Amino acid sequence: MVRDGRADLAIAACVDDHDLDIELVATEPRVAALAVGHELAGREVLSTADLLTEPAPRWSDSRVVDRDYWLGNPDRPADGPVVRDSAQLLDVVALGQAVALVPASLAAMNVRPDVTYRPVPDAAPYQTLVLWPAGSRSPWIARFVQTALEG
Amino acid sequence: MPESERSPPYRVRRMVTAKPGVATRLLLRICERFRADPDAPEIRVVLSGFG
Known part of the structure; x- marks a missing residue:
């Protein structure tokens, strides 16, 4: 634009x-947003390799340069639900349909009982x-x- | 033109986000500064990412 x-x-x-x-x-650092019952939620810290087989949300208007960044790893398939905004993103995470990398500030401002956040130190900030x-x-x-x- | 008929120059026209993020708070802070300057023009800003 x-x-x-x-x-x-x-x-x-x-x-x-x-x-x-x-x-x-x-x-700022990015963290993984997971459903509270997700098996990775039991770990204190995650890596981008841990997320490789987890479904990733797809932004409705994402281009290749953006997609690799949001996935955290170019080898991770973007095969989760399509989302249009942060609220939708957290909803699909809460439903266990995707694991998303989000900024730490978004995690801090969106504490909800059905979503948990874990640090991913090797994800690009x-x-x-x-x-x-x-x-x-x-x-x-x-x-x-x-x-x-x-x- | 009376003040009441003027379109507010620095307003957020559309916001779709869970809660305001770093970018939105940054934009609102800049709007506050510009609003204080009567000579400031309208500036069109697009927010992308997590807002």
Whole structure:
């Protein structure tokens, strides 16, 4: 949407940066979201290898560059239910239909009795990026990015 | 134009998320700063990822 002019900026987690300028504004670990009764929920810490055979949710608009990131491992098949937002994602996890990698902050803000979270230290961290058209000279875009970086 | 007829320039038009995440809180903080500046233009921002 930024590339075709429908948006001036984007705040995103993962992106193909062609024709875009990018600034990293936050990084945090990712954790695995599991149904409380899942066999892996009994472990204190997981690895991306532990998730290889677990069904992964598929984002409705996901591209290849995003898909590998969300799966945590390119060898993991994306064969779980299609989801459109975080609420749907946690619902399919709670139903035992998928195991998802989510940012630790999402886990902290979405404590629910039917979902548990476990650290996955070898998963690539969740990044919050600000993106805008490459080479933009807009002072307001510059100010937006500067404000984002002020924390 | 009376203030009451002006469209609020920095509003979140659509939000689909479980609860506001890092990106949403970041955007709302930036909106708050820009709202305080009467010369600030409308800026279209898209949120992607976990919001």
